Amino acid sequence: MSAPVALLLLAAAFAVTVAASVVLARELDRIGERLGFSEALLGMVTALGADAPEIASAVAAVVAGHQDTGVGVVVGSNVFNLAALLGVSALIAGPVRIHRHGLLLNGGVAVVVAIIGALVAIDVVPGSAGLILALVVLAPYVVVSALHERARSRLPVALREAVAEEQRDARRDEFSAPATTQDALAVVPALAAVVGGAYGMVAAAQSLGDRFDVSDLVLGALVLAALTSIPNLIAAVRLARHGRGAACVSEALNSNNANILVGLCVPALVLGFGSASGVETFAALWMVGMTIVAVGFGFGGG
Numbered sequence: 001m002s003a004p005v006a007l008l009l010l011a012a013a014f015a016v017t018v019a020a021s022v023v024l025a026r027e028l029d030r031i032g033e034r035l036g037f038s039e040a041l042l043g044m045v046t047a048l049g050a051d052a053p054e055i056a057s058a059v060a061a062v063v064a065g066h067q068d069t070g071v072g073v074v075v076g077s078n079v080f081n082l083a084a085l086l087g088v089s090a091l092i093a094g095p096v097r098i099h100r101h102g103l104l105l106n107g108g109v110a111v112v113v114a115i116i117g118a119l120v121a122i123d124v125v126p127g128s129a130g131l132i133l134a135l136v137v138l139a140p141y142v143v144v145s146a147l148h149e150r151a152r153s154r155l156p157v158a159l160r161e162a163v164a165e166e167q168r169d170a171r172r173d174e175f176s177a178p179a180t181t182q183d184a185l186a187v188v189p190a191l192a193a194v195v196g197g198a199y200g201m202v203a204a205a206q207s208l209g210d211r212f213d214v215s216d217l218v219l220g221a222l223v224l225a226a227l228t229s230i231p232n233l234i235a236a237v238r239l240a241r242h243g244r245g246a247a248c249v250s251e252a253l254n255s256n257n258a259n260i261l262v263g264l265c266v267p268a269l270v271l272g273f274g275s276a277s278g279v280e281t282f283a284a285l286w287m288v289g290m291t292i293v294a295v296g297f298g299f300g301g302g
Contacts, residue, residue, distance in 0.1 A: 006207040013200030014227055017053045020193035021231040025049030027186050030179035039167050040145040043247060047254040050235050052191065053228035054255075056198030058263035061220060066206060067273055068280065071121050072220020073228065074263045075283045078114070078256040079221075080229045082294045086252055088233065092240035098249055098298045101158070102165030107295030109141045110253040114291040117260035118284035120268050122276035127268025134261045166250070201227065217279055249298055256291065 001009070028049040032042045054077040062070035113134055120130035144155065144163050152160050201224060209219040232255055239248045276284070 001204075001207050003208065003211055006204045006211070009200055010204035010208070013197045013204060015197075017056075017194055017197030017201060017228070018230055020190045020197060021050055021052045022234070023186065024052055024190040024194060025231065025235070027179065027183045027190060030183045031187070034178040038146050038148055040163070040250075041142070043250055044142065044145065044254050044258075046235070047232075047251045048258050050231040050251075051255045051258045052194040053198055053201075053231060054225070054259050055263040056195045057202055057224050057228050058220075058259070059267055060195075060199045060202045061206075061216075061224075062267040062271055064202060064206070066202070066216050066220075067271075068216035068277075069202065069206065069220035069224065070267060071264070071273070071276075071280060072217045072222075072283070073224045074117070074259045075121065075287045076221030076225025077229050077259055078117075078287050079290050080225050081232055081252045081255050082290045084229065084233055084236070086249060086294055086297075088236045088240055088248070092237065099165030099168060100299060101162040102168070103249075103295065103298045105141070105159075105162040106166055106250055106253050107298060109137055110256060111288075111291050111295060112137050113257045113260050114288045117264050118288045120260075120264055120273070121284040122281045123273050127265055127270070127272060131261070131265040131269050134265050138257060138261060198228070215279075217277070217283065221283060249294075252294070253291075 028045045032045045058070045058073040116133045119125040
């Protein structure tokens with residue numbers, strides 16, 4: 001396609017994807033409210049909705065045969081989430097106070113998942129093993145985060161304290177109305193719009209990249225990653241304006257976990273990844289390093 005057509009398609013697909021992801025995050029939040037999810041689990045569900053453009057773009061790129069673009073989207077989005085979301089939180093909300101035990105749980109999981117994602121991205125660990133390892137780490141984390149106060153009493157003391165602190169950090173000062181039938185029905189078209197928009201963005205970006213000789217990795221890690229991270233950035237600004245810097249950190253880490261699990265491990269399982277280039281290896285290691293640094297700053301600021 002010509003450059004003007006590709007630019008128009010990119011802009012239109014971007015607008016559709018962002019708008020649909022905002023709707024999706026809102027509807028998932030309301031459904032979680034209706035189902036009585038804990039504060040931490042609601043935060044994960046909302047982050048998953050805001051993450052939909054990143055995940056859909058990564059999967060779309062890999063399915064279309066552009067593995068480097070897909071890996072670039074995940075790695076670039078995760079780095080962007082950590083830098084932009086945490087930076088916005090610090091600028092708007094001021095110094096972020098995070099409970100240390102909660103951060104140890106949340107941040108520890110994020111670091112381990114980032115390492116698994118990096119090993120999958122550079123083809124050291126096959127997609128099947130990466131997916132299993134990620135699920136082994138994330139499934140117990142999601143289960144304990146979903147527990148309400150009475151159920152947490154059966155946990156070991158250290159874990160109970162960590163989950164309680166994570167819940168306090170995720171606590172909201174505004175609440176969505178419980179979902180209605182219309183909210184549940186809106187999820188499918190919103191998700192379809194996100195997926196369709198993501199395919200349009202990838203197709204347009206690849207056309208422009210081929211025309212101007214931009215590598216797939218750069219296209220994914222810089223262009224698509226920045227664009228698809230906008231919904232997360234919007235959510236971060238909203239949280240920071242309400243003084244909820246700790247929730248901002250939690251959302252960034254949970255978003256990155258979702259990116260790696262669904263946007264990286266699942267495509268690697270289904271389609272497989274080839275040998276990684278030196279640039280891909282550097283980018284994957286940079287993602288791990290950024291995650292460790294971000295968690296370390298959280299401890300320093302707490």
